[in-house]
Amino acid sequence: MLKSHVTAFAPASVSNVACGFDIMGFALSGLGDRVTIRHDAQPGLRIGARDGNPPSMPVDPELNTAGPPVREVAKWYGHRGGLVIEINKGLPIGSGIGSSAASAVAAAVAADALLGGRMSKTELLACAIEGEKIASGSVHADNLAPALWGGFTLIRGYDPPDVIPLRCPRPLWCALILPDVEIRTKESRGLLPASLPLSDVIAQTGNAAGLVAGLMNGDYGLIGRSLQDRIAEPVRRHLIPAYGEMKAAALVAGALGCNISGSGPAVFALCADEVIATRVVRAMSLALEAAQCRHQTMISRVDGTGAHILE
Amino acid sequence: MLKSHVTAFAPASVSNVACGFDIMGFALSGLGDRVTIRHDAQPGLRIGARDGNPPSMPVDPELNTAGPPVREVAKWYGHRGGLVIEINKGLPIGSGIGSSAASAVAAAVAADALLGGRMSKTELLACAIEGEKIASGSVHADNLAPALWGGFTLIRGYDPPDVIPLRCPRPLWCALILPDVEIRTKESRGLLPASLPLSDVIAQTGNAAGLVAGLMNGDYGLIGRSLQDRIAEPVRRHLIPAYGEMKAAALVAGALGCNISGSGPAVFALCADEVIATRVVRAMSLALEAAQCRHQTMISRVDGTGAHILE
Numbered sequence: 001m002l003k004s005h006v007t008a009f010a011p012a013s014v015s016n017v018a019c020g021f022d023i024m025g026f027a028l029s030g031l032g033d034r035v036t037i038r039h040d041a042q043p044g045l046r047i048g049a050r051d052g053n054p055p056s057m058p059v060d061p062e063l064n065t066a067g068p069p070v071r072e073v074a075k076w077y078g079h080r081g082g083l084v085i086e087i088n089k090g091l092p093i094g095s096g097i098g099s100s101a102a103s104a105v106a107a108a109v110a111a112d113a114l115l116g117g118r119m120s121k122t123e124l125l126a127c128a129i130e131g132e133k134i135a136s137g138s139v140h141a142d143n144l145a146p147a148l149w150g151g152f153t154l155i156r157g158y159d160p161p162d163v164i165p166l167r168c169p170r171p172l173w174c175a176l177i178l179p180d181v182e183i184r185t186k187e188s189r190g191l192l193p194a195s196l197p198l199s200d201v202i203a204q205t206g207n208a209a210g211l212v213a214g215l216m217n218g219d220y221g222l223i224g225r226s227l228q229d230r231i232a233e234p235v236r237r238h239l240i241p242a243y244g245e246m247k248a249a250a251l252v253a254g255a256l257g258c259n260i261s262g263s264g265p266a267v268f269a270l271c272a273d274e275v276i277a278t279r280v281v282r283a284m285s286l287a288l289e290a291a292q293c294r295h296q297t298m299i300s301r302v303d304g305t306g307a308h309i310l311e
Numbered sequence: 312m313l314k315s316h317v318t319a320f321a322p323a324s325v326s327n328v329a330c331g332f333d334i335m336g337f338a339l340s341g342l343g344d345r346v347t348i349r350h351d352a353q354p355g356l357r358i359g360a361r362d363g364n365p366p367s368m369p370v371d372p373e374l375n376t377a378g379p380p381v382r383e384v385a386k387w388y389g390h391r392g393g394l395v396i397e398i399n400k401g402l403p404i405g406s407g408i409g410s411s412a413a414s415a416v417a418a419a420v421a422a423d424a425l426l427g428g429r430m431s432k433t434e435l436l437a438c439a440i441e442g443e444k445i446a447s448g449s450v451h452a453d454n455l456a457p458a459l460w461g462g463f464t465l466i467r468g469y470d471p472p473d474v475i476p477l478r479c480p481r482p483l484w485c486a487l488i489l490p491d492v493e494i495r496t497k498e499s500r501g502l503l504p505a506s507l508p509l510s511d512v513i514a515q516t517g518n519a520a521g522l523v524a525g526l527m528n529g530d531y532g533l534i535g536r537s538l539q540d541r542i543a544e545p546v547r548r549h550l551i552p553a554y555g556e557m558k559a560a561a562l563v564a565g566a567l568g569c570n571i572s573g574s575g576p577a578v579f580a581l582c583a584d585e586v587i588a589t590r591v592v593r594a595m596s597l598a599l600e601a602a603q604c605r606h607q608t609m610i611s612r613v614d615g616t617g618a619h620i621l622e
């Protein structure tokens with residue numbers, strides 16, 4: 001029987017992950033966006049009305065990150081009928097935890113399931129990338145890949161996209177702080193250095209390689225030592241209130257490492273277990289309160305599931 | 312019973328390994344240097360006479376890479392007696408397969424065994440680094456670590472040296488070409504760019520992270536895709552006759568990847584098995600013969616043992 005509609009969920013994600021600038025990300029448990037794709041008598045693509053979404057969410061399908069992925073999936077299937085995209089945003093927009101990627105991935109996964117369910121994750125990624133271009137102005141997939149695959153993912157390169165899931169044999173928890181300040185991904189990218197001194201390149205590659213080895217070996221110490229960044233943190237930390245104080249508080253409270261999530265303003269701290277993550281997020285929150293900055297806090301296990309169909 | 316002398320062996324090694332510039336290396340089976348450390352009535356440190364060594368090998372212990380490691384090991388034990396260092400070089404000097412590192416490591420390992428055998432690999436590495444400084448003019452350990460630990464090693468960083476052995480569950484073979492041209496490590500380092508464009512940094516970190524994941528998963532395809540370099544190969548390839556032709560021949564003959572070993576002129580190609588490595592080294596050799604460049608060829612399994620005591 002042909003379905004009239006499909007709903008998919010895709011999780012929030014932390015990208016960059018310190019030394020993994022533009023190449024690594026991990027998915028968060030429980031938090032995410034839901035997207036329903038529905039057959040429609042009216043041809044073409046449109047965003048359906050849905051209460052509760054933030055007013056800043058674009059309703060033009062070519063300006064919403066969920067639009068191009070559905071267009072691309074429909075193209076893959078040669079589907080000519082109309083489709084309605086209903087978005088139920090669980091994630092705040094522009095917070096640095098992969099909100100646009102979650103919508104793009106959920107949309108691609110739902111559209112694929114509605115039209116036949118025959119696409120591979122790599123094919124879905126290629127469609128979802130078309131949505132992410134709207135948000136960031138460039139091709140990157142370090143939120144898309146973890147939202148699709150779940151867990152920790154490495155994107156080795158883009159020609160073609162080469163995604164490697166990195167399975168950690170020990171649990172990982174994430175403490176998250178979402179400061180109530182706005183940072184646009186495009187602006188945040190403008191701060192990045194055009195080039196990096198060779199000594200910093202060697203340090204960055206050493207830490208990226210170390211993080212992969214630490215994750216695959218379940219070596220918490222190595223994971224912690226590797227969570228350093230020479231590219232984005234030095235220039236972006238100044239956009240986040242009390243960043244240095246939050247990071248110091250997280251490390252003192254037992255986090256393995258702490259850094260900027262995506263292009264910020266969210267800040268993540270990786271932790272070995274839930275008790276530590278709870279203590280860490282409280283310590284970070286206190287540091288931000290001292291700077292009188294409003295914020296949300298959350299803790300989440302690093303998710304191993306990724307995007308999936310809900311109904 | 313106190314020993315009068317100890318002999319240690321340390322293997323040749325390939326450093327840089329394309330994307331692993333300054334952070335990765337692997338040891339080769341069978342090829343290497345032997346160093347004997349002998350108690351001596353005459354105080355201080357000296358290099359003992361040994362036939363068959365290349366005339367370019369320095370006999371002043373402060374100018375030979377084996378000297379400072381022995382001095383540092385003696386200091387660690389508080390040893391005040393005289394020591395003679397007898398070097399039996401199995402590796403050509405300045406060829407790019409870790410000749411100076413093999414002598415430094417074998418010297419440190421032999422001196423430790425002679426004086427008590429209580430030092431850790433990390434402590435021995437710190438001593439061996441003092442020898443490598445003579446050869447390269449800077450602190451690096453991407454030949455020392457594989458010579459000490461064996462197999463593939465990652466040096467995440469230097470403060471303090473953080474060595475991570477990377478065990479590949481599938482066999483790896485190495486085809487090696489040693490062209491008969493001289494490249495000095497110090498000069499070769501002078502060619503390196505002072506900085507790298509951000510897009511190249513991202514590609515380099517992606518490939519370094521990909522190589523670690525490929526090795527640990529035993530994923531030959533991923534190892535091959537990751538063996539790319541944006542730092543040294545673009546500037547150093549011109550120092551090696553017929554480099555492009557050799558690399559193309561190696562890949563056509565079935566190598567996973569091919570790049571410059573250390574700072575050259577040696578060229579390595581990683582291969583899945585001995586049959587392929589034999590075919591690959593022949594293809595590379597033909598390419599170099601066409602350029603009328605004299606050279607040595609060898610194939611070797613990536614060694615899993617590292618430095619060890621011989622007697």
